[in-house]
Amino acid sequence: MNSEGRLLELEDLRKWFEIRRGFLSSKVNYVKAVDGVTFRLDEGMAMSLVGESGSGKTTLGKTIIRLYEPNGGRIIFQDRDVTHLKANDLKWYRRMTGLVQQDPFGAFASHFTIFRSLEEPLLIHNTVKSKEERAEKVFKALEEVRLTPVEDFAYKYPHMLSGGQLQRVAIARAIILEPRLLVADEPVSMLDASVRIEILTLLRRLQERLRLGVIYITHDLATTRFFSEWALIMYAGHVMEKAFTQEILRNPLHPYTRALLTATPEPNPENRNRFKQVPPGEPPALIDPPKSCRFSPRCPHAFDKCFKEEPPEFEAASGHWVKCWLYERS
Amino acid sequence: MGWLKTGSSKPSAGLKGVLREVLSYKSAIAGIVILLFLIGLSVYTMVTIPLPEAIQAWRSSEAWSRNPRNAQPEWIELFYGRRLPRTIKVSLGETKASEVLREDGTLSVSWVIHFNYDYDDFPSEIIVFFNSSYVEKPVVEIYWIRPDGDEILLKKHSLRRPDDRLYLSNDLGLELKLERLFESKIGKKPNFTVTVEKGLFSEYSQDPRVLKGVYGMRLEATLSKNDVLNAELVVYGTVHGLAGTDHLRRPLIIGLLWGAPIAMSFGLTTALLTTSLGLIIGTISGWYGGKIDSVIQRIVEINAVLPFLPILILLTTFYRIDLFIILLSVVVLSIFSLGIKGTRILVMQIKSYPYIEAAQAYGASNMRLILFYVIPKILPPVVPGMISSVPGFVFLEAGLSYLGLGDPFLPTWGKIISDAQTNGAFYKGMYYWVLEPAFMLILTAIAFALIGMALERIVNPKLKEL
Amino acid sequence: MSSSKSVLSVRDLKLYYRTRKGVVKALEEINFDLEKEDTLAVVGESGCGKSTLARALVRVLPRNIHTYEGKVILEGRNVMELNEEDFRREIRWRKISIVFQGAMNSFNPVYKIGYQVAEPLIIHDHLEKKEALKRARQLIELMGMPGVFADRYPFELSGGMKQRAAIAMALITNPEIVILDEPTSALDVLTQANIINLLKKIKNEFKLTYIFITHDLGLASELANRVAVIYAGKMVELSSADIFYTQPKHPYSKGLLASAPTLSTDRRPEFITGVPPSLIDPPSGCRFHPRCRFAWEKCSSEEPAMFQVGEDHLVRCWLYGDGK
């Protein structure tokens, strides 16, 4: 089918949003939300996409599943260029990809029962013809996400379920068409700390069993560890660092990644006695980001070059890429 | 906008749930009871008086010749505390005639008819209807027999045509005769104008006083052998039926009854059409945005400054007016209402909800999104608005009829009010003529308003606390 | 207990809401003492009653209150006995102030930030507007924001900046106790860390006592020296942070700690199965029994009290109670 189980490849992907200043003005500005992203994801692998809000994670995720059309670069899915698919081909691509959103409470039409919500994708793609088969699929999907007994949940309305339960339904909906790639956009950030692990574990099991490619978007580095093979750190529309998750956590190279690691809270009573060493300030506006390293205004290690030129991605160790002048090989 | 919140807000769990909640409002129950009454009335009317018959009857003046003119409803007695005269009809056919054969072969025939008059007021009019066939115009002598035994020759009348009518009330000669009779009986001029009705039914007294008892009328005529003569005496009352009559003797009850289905179907249809078309246009505008949106918004803005009523009046003067044309014009002029702006904004909001995005991600088409994902969400606040807009359209139709721009053939409440107005109903104290249709209009309006308000509170919980 | 030294003692605080479906028993049997410069972390899943506790303490309550009783002893005086007018004049914002959950999104969009920060001064201290604005600007600068932000409107500020302004607003009247209801939950980790640093700094500077509400145990450890765990409207564990984070006792507390992912250890996070119960009709006996791994018959029939398991360590669980 495809070479070496390769599922998804992004080549210098860009998504810029047009902003028109004023009513009549023809001057157009761009929000460079995703500005040159390159990576590869193999079948059955999960990649964490980590960064602060506004760094372009959601935009990247939506561009990958083609809710947005890219302004530049290419998306290759199963060796097929899907960058600018239209009509029926796009519909095929929609079936091959799934989305789990951040807000479980907003992710469902409140006038649909859970059953109907899950049945919709099947109706749209007409993959199974008979009503009985559809019901069977819906129930099976509910079982997959452990909402059992399924009859207890199928005929409820979304408001009758808790956030965690709804997020399971969202996962069930995302896999019901048997996609190959799943984008999970901060699937647990709105849930209680105590249910987050449960949902992530569920997602991980499904991924392994169905050999799904998963892009797990999060701002919480601590959860990437047991739930993804790869991690990719984003800042202001750029990929700052990418490597195996374990590698990044053990050996963070980019100053931004290090800051994120330091800032992540951990339960430890000693914490109250010390201040966290984190860079102050906030991410830049993406309409007019720094021309050089986008982290330079906040970076504690910045030197002259950082304010002049944008660093390329350096392979600091095998399979470990960093976009930072500190790792330029002299 | 509490109801718009996805998930957390409680969706209307089916029709049953809504109904149960509606019934928790007393005002809504009242509204429903009134509405059911009006619907029952409409069904009853449509079954018992089919529309073509109703239209026919409403237009012909002949059908109602035995009804009093401008009679009040019978129940008005309750306010007067007197028995008001009903209409009394007595026909010769019911009595035996005494015949005398003359030498010349003609018959001298004489009839006496009797009726009891027991009301506290004078009748409004007296007419004798003839129905005859003859070779030579017969001459009829008519005598009035009072309960006190007096017999008065009313008239010697030569029939002008077989179905001649003798309008006794309008007979000035008779009036003078009766006045003289009164003068001679009481020895001076009475204090009142001795009209024919008073002259025939009053005691011989200074002031008019109804003489109760059994009255009689004797007719004497000379007929040829094969001639047939029949006559009917109609003593018109001052009250008639449940609703009274108008200036054309038509019983208002027919107009009032038929007004209900007409008003309700007009109001509901226009409300339904304008609301649903407006909803669709607003949804398209908000969903697609861009050029379509701009065009629709401009039309709405132009429409907002166009004078609605004058255009409607203009239209109805150019075209043959019937209810259907009026309905269409009202709908066309109302769909691009400002309500579209509200719908558009709601749709734009909903469009940005995660669940829409989720549906796009699994491949839902625009059509599907609009039909199954957006419209069901904006329907809840629209339905009560639609119900509440019904009275407006009912009043609009009535208003147009009132202005003489309504359907000329249909009996509607507006038409009745218009007739009342042109005939100076209020000026002449015939309040019932205006108040009855007005009452029906208000009843209809209240029914829809009460239901609409309750629904509004259910879908918009913020209002619940008020 | 140690109410002589404490600035705040809460005794048997209870708050029920009235709803269409029934009475929500949102908070029951809440007892704790706070000493000066303590930080009490109140942790628990959402819906367990944390915000209710915050609101009950400052008496900012919705209209549908069914029951509101107990003692709140502030500097030796039961403020529950004060009428609304006295409470407003002497306690709320003067002694105890609050950063409400989602406060950064509650700014009035049409007033400048500086004015909104100064508002409590104008209302509670009847300070002249000019003076109040000056104080507000000083405080805004102390929060690590440029002073000019005082002249900006809420929409011109980022989430982190608005949250700093919300904290400034709680501090402007020099209260002794500040309640922080999930003050960083919508913010990014870097911003969150910066704000936690700020909270530590001003606590030292103003000698503040905090009640810090969060569902994140990791975050709680950044500030707390005492921890109270609430489950389904009741406190289930109360101890010093040092003991709590090293030897939690209640099965629920253990579950919460086990579910917090860590970067510094290789421990795989675990989770508590099930969902929190309805507070309209809570489970009999121990409210945690339907989800508890250790539950036995007694747990579903009898309600455990708060048992003392060590100095300054209370647990509401039969495992530590009578005869066990």
Ligand SMILES: Nc1ncnc2c1ncn2[C@@H]1O[C@H](COP(=O)(O)OP(=O)(O)O)[C@@H](O)[C@H]1O
């Ligand atoms: N539809 C859009 N139009 C214009 N700007 C957008 C749009 N969506 C996102 N952005 C901007 O793009 C940037 C990245 O946003 P997003 O992808 O949502 O980041 P993240 O998911 O990492 O928080 C932000 O500055 C945001 O304001």
Ligand SMILES: Nc1ncnc2c1ncn2[C@@H]1O[C@H](COP(=O)(O)OP(=O)(O)O)[C@@H](O)[C@H]1O
């Ligand atoms: N005004 C209110 N009316 C009725 N129930 C409420 C109200 N506010 C909160 N509740 C309920 O009280 C419980 C506790 O809520 P809350 O204190 O906000 O929890 P937390 O802050 O821990 O998430 C929840 O079950 C919630 O649904």
Ligand code: SF4
């Ligand atoms: S390139 Fe320079 S400014 Fe950018 S992260 Fe590296 S050291 Fe910091």
Ligand code: SF4
């Ligand atoms: S009392 Fe029983 S059910 Fe409750 S926490 Fe303790 S062991 Fe578990």
Ligand SMILES: [Mg+2]
């Ligand atoms: Mg995002």
Ligand SMILES: [Mg+2]
């Ligand atoms: Mg809360």
